[in-house]
Amino acid sequence: MTARLVAFVALSAALAAQVSGPVAEHVRRGVAAREEGRLEEARRQLEGAVRGAPELAEAHLYLGLVLHETGDFSAAADSLVTALALKPGLPGARELLGYDLLMLGRAEEAVPHLDAARREDTGRWQLIAWLGRAHLESGRPGQALRHLLEAQGSAPADPELLYLVGKAYSQLALQSHAQLLANAPESAYAHLATAEDHDLNGRSDEAIAAYRRALSGREALPDAWRALGDIEQGRGRHRAAVEAYRRALAIRSDNGALHLHCGEALLALGLAAEALPHLESAVAGDDPPPPAALEALGKALLDLGRFLDARAALARALDSAVEEQRRMKIHYQLARIGRKLGDSEATREHLQEFTALRAKLTAGDK
Amino acid sequence: MTSRQFLLLGIGALSAGPSGLGADELRFQDRSSGSGIGFRHHANPTPEKHLVETMGGGVALLDFDKDGFLDIFFVNGGALVQGEDGLGVDRSAPELRDRLYRSREGRSFEDVTERTGVSAETKEIYGMGAATGDYDNDGYVDLFVTGYGGTILYRNVGGRSFEDRTEVAGANVAGWSASAGFFDADLDGDLDLFVTRYLDWRLDTSRRCGEQIPVYCSPREYPAIGSVLLRNDGDGTFTDVSREWRVAQSPGKALGVAFNDADADGLPDVVVANDSTAQQLFLNRGPKGFSEEALPAGLAYNEDGGSFAGMGVDFEDFDNDGRPDVVATALAKELYPLFRNEGNGTFVYATRQTGLAEITARLSGWSVKFVDLDHDGWKDLFAAQSHVLDNVDLMEPGLVYLQPPLVALNRSGRFADVAASAGPVFQTGLAGRGTAFGDLDNDGDIDLVVGVLNDRPKVLYSNASSAANHWLQVMLVGRASVRDGQGASVSIRTASGGEQVRYGTTAGGYLSASDPRLHFGLGSEAVVSRITVRWPSGVSQVLEAIEADRLITVREPES
Numbered sequence: 001m002t003a004r005l006v007a008f009v010a011l012s013a014a015l016a017a018q019v020s021g022p023v024a025e026h027v028r029r030g031v032a033a034r035e036e037g038r039l040e041e042a043r044r045q046l047e048g049a050v051r052g053a054p055e056l057a058e059a060h061l062y063l064g065l066v067l068h069e070t071g072d073f074s075a076a077a078d079s080l081v082t083a084l085a086l087k088p089g090l091p092g093a094r095e096l097l098g099y100d101l102l103m104l105g106r107a108e109e110a111v112p113h114l115d116a117a118r119r120e121d122t123g124r125w126q127l128i129a130w131l132g133r134a135h136l137e138s139g140r141p142g143q144a145l146r147h148l149l150e151a152q153g154s155a156p157a158d159p160e161l162l163y164l165v166g167k168a169y170s171q172l173a174l175q176s177h178a179q180l181l182a183n184a185p186e187s188a189y190a191h192l193a194t195a196e197d198h199d200l201n202g203r204s205d206e207a208i209a210a211y212r213r214a215l216s217g218r219e220a221l222p223d224a225w226r227a228l229g230d231i232e233q234g235r236g237r238h239r240a241a242v243e244a245y246r247r248a249l250a251i252r253s254d255n256g257a258l259h260l261h262c263g264e265a266l267l268a269l270g271l272a273a274e275a276l277p278h279l280e281s282a283v284a285g286d287d288p289p290p291p292a293a294l295e296a297l298g299k300a301l302l303d304l305g306r307f308l309d310a311r312a313a314l315a316r317a318l319d320s321a322v323e324e325q326r327r328m329k330i331h332y333q334l335a336r337i338g339r340k341l342g343d344s345e346a347t348r349e350h351l352q353e354f355t356a357l358r359a360k361l362t363a364g365d366k
Numbered sequence: 367m368t369s370r371q372f373l374l375l376g377i378g379a380l381s382a383g384p385s386g387l388g389a390d391e392l393r394f395q396d397r398s399s400g401s402g403i404g405f406r407h408h409a410n411p412t413p414e415k416h417l418v419e420t421m422g423g424g425v426a427l428l429d430f431d432k433d434g435f436l437d438i439f440f441v442n443g444g445a446l447v448q449g450e451d452g453l454g455v456d457r458s459a460p461e462l463r464d465r466l467y468r469s470r471e472g473r474s475f476e477d478v479t480e481r482t483g484v485s486a487e488t489k490e491i492y493g494m495g496a497a498t499g500d501y502d503n504d505g506y507v508d509l510f511v512t513g514y515g516g517t518i519l520y521r522n523v524g525g526r527s528f529e530d531r532t533e534v535a536g537a538n539v540a541g542w543s544a545s546a547g548f549f550d551a552d553l554d555g556d557l558d559l560f561v562t563r564y565l566d567w568r569l570d571t572s573r574r575c576g577e578q579i580p581v582y583c584s585p586r587e588y589p590a591i592g593s594v595l596l597r598n599d600g601d602g603t604f605t606d607v608s609r610e611w612r613v614a615q616s617p618g619k620a621l622g623v624a625f626n627d628a629d630a631d632g633l634p635d636v637v638v639a640n641d642s643t644a645q646q647l648f649l650n651r652g653p654k655g656f657s658e659e660a661l662p663a664g665l666a667y668n669e670d671g672g673s674f675a676g677m678g679v680d681f682e683d684f685d686n687d688g689r690p691d692v693v694a695t696a697l698a699k700e701l702y703p704l705f706r707n708e709g710n711g712t713f714v715y716a717t718r719q720t721g722l723a724e725i726t727a728r729l730s731g732w733s734v735k736f737v738d739l740d741h742d743g744w745k746d747l748f749a750a751q752s753h754v755l756d757n758v759d760l761m762e763p764g765l766v767y768l769q770p771p772l773v774a775l776n777r778s779g780r781f782a783d784v785a786a787s788a789g790p791v792f793q794t795g796l797a798g799r800g801t802a803f804g805d806l807d808n809d810g811d812i813d814l815v816v817g818v819l820n821d822r823p824k825v826l827y828s829n830a831s832s833a834a835n836h837w838l839q840v841m842l843v844g845r846a847s848v849r850d851g852q853g854a855s856v857s858i859r860t861a862s863g864g865e866q867v868r869y870g871t872t873a874g875g876y877l878s879a880s881d882p883r884l885h886f887g888l889g890s891e892a893v894v895s896r897i898t899v900r901w902p903s904g905v906s907q908v909l910e911a912i913e914a915d916r917l918i919t920v921r922e923p924e925s
Contacts, residue, residue: 202763235764236699236727270719270780299669303719332671336664339712351661354671362673365586365643 011065011092015058023052027059034066042066050079057087064096073100091120099130107137125154133164141171188217192224204231215247222251226258233265241265256285260293267296272303283313291321295330302337311337328357391833392740392775394789394814394826401825402475405465407799409443409820411756415580416446416572417588418514418542420754421564421621423799423817424495424877427806428507430482431525435469436804436881438815439484440823441511444492446569453569455492455515463487464511472807482527484509484520491515495800495877499548499557500850501598507850510559512543512877514569517561521602536604539594542567545678547873549625549634550853551595551611551650553902557848559596559604560613560636560873562620566591581755585641585675590617593638595656611655619643624681624874626690627855628663629711632904634853637665639676639694645703662712665692665705669715674700675754678876682736683707683867684720684745685779688857690869691716695731695749695876698758698765702726702734702749721781722747725774728765730754733801733876737812739828741835741887743864744776750798750816750876768795771816771824791816791824798824804881810837810915812885817878836888836914842870845922846903853902856884856920860891888914 012031019027030045046063053059064079080097083090098113114131121127132147145168152161177193184190195210211228215221229244245262252258263278279300282293294317301310311334318330331354338347411419424441431437442464445456457463463485467475479485486493491513501508506522519537520528532538539561548557566589575583592614596604608614622639629635633650640646644666648656660666667673674696684691689707696702701723705713717723730753736745751769758765770792774781785792797819806813811830817823831837838858842851850870857867868884888894897909901922912918 204764236701236724238724238727268718268723270721270723329670329672332667333669336669336714339662339664347662355661358671366589 011058011062015056015062018056018058019049019053023049023056023059026052027062030062030066034069039066039070043070055086057083057090057093060086061090061093061096064093064100068096068100073103076100077104094120095127098134102130102134102137105137107134110134111138125151129155129158129161129164132168136164136168136171139171141168141175144168145172186217188214188221190214191217192221195224195227199227199231204235207231219247220251222248222255222258225251226261229261229265233261233268236268238265238268242269254281254285256282256290256293259285260290260296263300264296267300267303270303272300275300276304288320289316291317291326291330294320295326295333298330298333302333302340307337307340311341324357324361328354328361331357391829392773392784392788393829394773394791395829396789396791396824397827398823398825400474402470402477403438403467403823403825404477405440405442405467406461406822407440407442407818407820408445408462410445410462411820412446413580414572414574415576415582416569417565417567417582417585418492418569418572419443419446420582420756420819421544421799422492422494422513422877423819424493424512424545424879425800425802425815425817425823426496426498426509426872426879427802427804427815427881428498428509428872428879429469430466430507430509430522430528431468432506433469433471435472435808436806437469437478438467438475438802438825439496439509440465440467440817441493441496441513441800441877442486443820444513446492453572455490455569457485457487457489457491457493460487464493469806483530484511484528486511486518489513489516489518491518494543495545496879497546497548497559498872498879498882499559499852500848501548501557501559502602503556503849505849507882510537510546510548510561512539512546512561514542514567516540517543517546519604531602535602536606537596539563539596541591543594544621545623545639545873545875545877547623547625547871547879548852549636549871549873550848550902551634552597553633553853554598554600555844555846555848555903556598556600557850557852558598560623560625561594561596562618562623562638563591563593564621564641565589565619579757579760581757581761585619585643588619590619590640590643592617593620593623607655612658613648613656616646616648616658618646620646621677622679622694622874622876624679624692625853625871626681626869628681628690628707630689630709632900632902634902637679637681637692639679640673641675641677643673645676645679645694659711664715665713668701668703668717672700674703676703677732678734678749678874680735680874682745682869682874684736684747684776686744686864686866688865688867690867691736693734693736693747695734695751696726697730698728698753702729702731720779722774725772725781725783729769729772731772732799733816733878735801735803735875735880737803738776738837738885738887739773739812739830740775741811741830741833741837741889742775743860743866743887743889743891744778746776747774747781748772748801748803748814750796750801752795752797752799752819756797766795768797770794770796771798771801771814789826791826796824797821800877801875802878802880803875805839805883805885808917810839810917812881830887835890836892838886838888838894838912838914839917840868840884840886840897840899841882841917841919842884842899843919843921844901844903845924846905847901847922850882851922852882854922855900857898857900858886858894859896859898860888861893861895862891864889864891883917 026049033042060083067076094113095117098110101110129151136144191214198207225248233241259278260282263275266275279297283289298314335350426439427436493513497510509520511518546561551558618640636648638646647660692705706716731749733750739746749772800817809831811828814826854870872879894912899907
């Protein structure tokens with residue numbers, strides 16, 4: 001979202017029509033200098049015009065515009081406040097003042113000016129976005145979000161808008177969590193919110209404790225069980241992970257991702273026979289099955305000595321795997337199976353593919 | 367050929383105590399204070415965080431004076447000092463010297479460094495590790511010391527002192543050497559020497575790593591380099607045959623080395639643990655030298671084809687199927703890889719199936735060994751531990767630098783972590799590095815000496831011999847084979863049909879050398895019905911009906 005200010009084309013003509021003599025000369029030179037991009041000269045000339053006709057609101061507005069363009073938002077705001085004091089309905093002045101105040105970090109002061117400007121001109125999404133930003137920076141994410149989403153309707157890919165919308169949602173979430181913690185600090189949801197915050201910030205010990213507190217108050221929280229399982233699995237505590245995934249599966253028995261995670265945790269414990277039904281469910285749960293599920297299924301079958309079945313699963317995984325890292329792993333597994341089956345040609349081919357991919361992926365190493 | 371010629375020398379018939387301890391009551395007592403061991407490892411870490419500073423601390427257990435008790439040799443680090451020619455290594459201060467402690471019958475130790483001449487005080491070598499073996503077959507164990515800046519070969523002079531034979535013997539290995547081991551590669555009856563080298567790294571090319579916070583550099587920042595094979599020429603000298611034996615052609619980032627006969631062809635093979643690159647298996651092809659076969663053998667990577675930070679390594683039969691398996695240590699989240707020997711020239715990654723995935727997920731290890739700590743007939747697992755980065759908690763919350771050692775008991779091929787009940791040292795974070803394994807007090811069980819980076823070592827005495835389980839130790843004396851028995855394979859069978867095998871070597875682990883006596887736990891078996899020794903010379907020797915709870919010495923027959 002770039003600053004596209006209200007057109008001031010008419011302003012210079014209106015200004016020129018109201019003055020004569022030396023003031024008119026200052027105005028003429030100032031307008032010419034601005035149009036040529038000589039902003040310092042424009043500023044000097046318009047300051048001369050303002051000194052010659054201090055009652056002229058349009059002169060203050062034009063000076064404010066030039067000061068704004070030089071980046072001196074503080075001086076610009078002063079000029080614009082003077083202009084509006086002289087002529088409260090001066091077109092364009094409120095939008096410009098609102099924007100300058102926003103740039104100066106005075107969002108609360110900017111809101112009424114941008115609000116008024118918006119009543120004058122409802123069509124431009126930039127103005128609506130500034131209003132949203134002013135509300136956001138004033139600590140009103142709910143109001144901000146309404147304006148920002150309205151502006152986003154006209155500019156869905158604008159990076160600044162995307163950023164501001166995300167920030168507004170984030171502030172809303174924080175506000176809601178703060179209310180939750182204030183109103184029901186020992187509720188399952190309060191612990192859940194705390195757990196998610198810890199989890200998001202990598203504080204896994206604290207997250208585990210908070211998830212367990214949440215789940216002791218309310219067991220029917222499958223996402224919490226899954227998150228708990230994921231943390232335990234990441235810490236290498238596979239037994240605890242399996243227990244958590246099983247609790248989640250008791251609620252969501254047909255969830256393929258849960259079956260995959262549970263199967264992987266069981267595999268990490270070396271319990272391929274127990275992992276197998278979960279991994280078969282994970283493969284059956286999605287069409288096409290995710291490569292990760294097929295890969296894990298292949299690994300379980302390999303552990304169980306079902307080499308032909310393992311090869312079939314891994315071949316399917318290889319067909320659908322796009323990432324080179326995963327393809328490298330699968331080729332290595334297939335080479336292992338080739339070794340088991342005494343298929344030296346397949347072993348050699350897969351090791352060649354593996355070696356080539358590995359060389360590519362580790363090319364930065366010395 | 368089978369011979370029944372043998373000699374039994376029981377050094378004290380140590381019988382089991384009156385009451386048996388449960389396996390979960392295995393304890394280690396730290397007796398380092400008051401033992402007379404004043405050694406403290408000095409890494410002298412600098413703000414520049416030169417990688418060499420976080421890697422050292424080897425230990426060797428050797429009976430240098432042949433009094434029947436293991437003495438302890440500690441390898442020190444050194445100080446990195448700015449000289450006229452740039453940054454160099456200084457070992458002159460007393461606290462920077464290597465130290466040898468003579469055992470007073472296993473109860474205490476006396477510092478004999480100065481009179482035995484093994485301080486390395488005049489060497490410009492930043493010390494790393496040690497290897498032991500009787501390279502001149504005179505009956506006295508010799509000593510080899512590795513480090514950055516060179517190596518040292520000490521010849522044992524009649525059990526009284528050591529003489530530095532490095533230059534005369536042609537045993538100086540340039541660069542940064544790490545673990546080393548003696549073994550008879552060419553089966554000519556004398557010990558050759560395999561010396562791992564970590565990286566093509568020099569002090570003057572040492573980089574600063576870490577954008578915001580200085581950290582020790584990843585090995586990925588430096589090129590690989592070849593390990594070195596020194597052939598014993600039988601006249602007190604060595605020749606570098608790394609190229610002829612096809613070792614130099616396979617560079618790595620080697621930290622650990624272990625020997626055994628992977629393919630049961632009677633020739634000693636070599637496993638090398640490499641840091642963050644493929645592991646290596648050098649299969650001995652006799653006159654053709656070595657062939658590096660880790661990738662086709664399934665030993666190069668983990669089960670997903672991923673590399674790991676291989677540090678220490680051991681090469682012994684953990685599942686009692688008669689074939690040597692491989693375990694290595696790695697960094698947190700990489701798991702300690704365990705490769706089961708399938709017997710057809712291939713290995714299978716078995717970390718998950720053996721319970722090690724669950725135990726080692728967040729551990730970072732250095733020295734590692736398969737050793738029967740509770741005498742139940744299954745080799746357990748010990749690892750000295752700590753992360754390599756002393757500020758890893760800043761890099762990755764949840765990981766810690768100092769970690770207690772790992773002790774995991776082998777329950778018929780699956781491991782169970784029993785550190786919680788094994789004694790206070792297993793509850794204390796350490797920067798463990800090298801570890802030597804051996805029976806310090808000759809009570810029959812395996813004690814441990816753990817080298818600690820920049821700190822005092824831990825001397826840990828086991829209580830296993832006070833349990834009901836029986837044990838046996840075998841000391842080998844070669845004749846046509848190397849005199850100290852390295853390279854021989856000893857298998858035992860008990861009345862109940864249980865079989866075990868051990869390989870004669872002092873190498874394995876990380877930067878360290880262990881007791882040459884071969885140790886077997888026997889569980890409730892009070893008699894070993896049959897012992898078979900396969901000597902490197904090709905001679906097989908059988909002993910029958912050997913009573914347990916004793917050390918026996920087996921001499922190689924004449925033919």
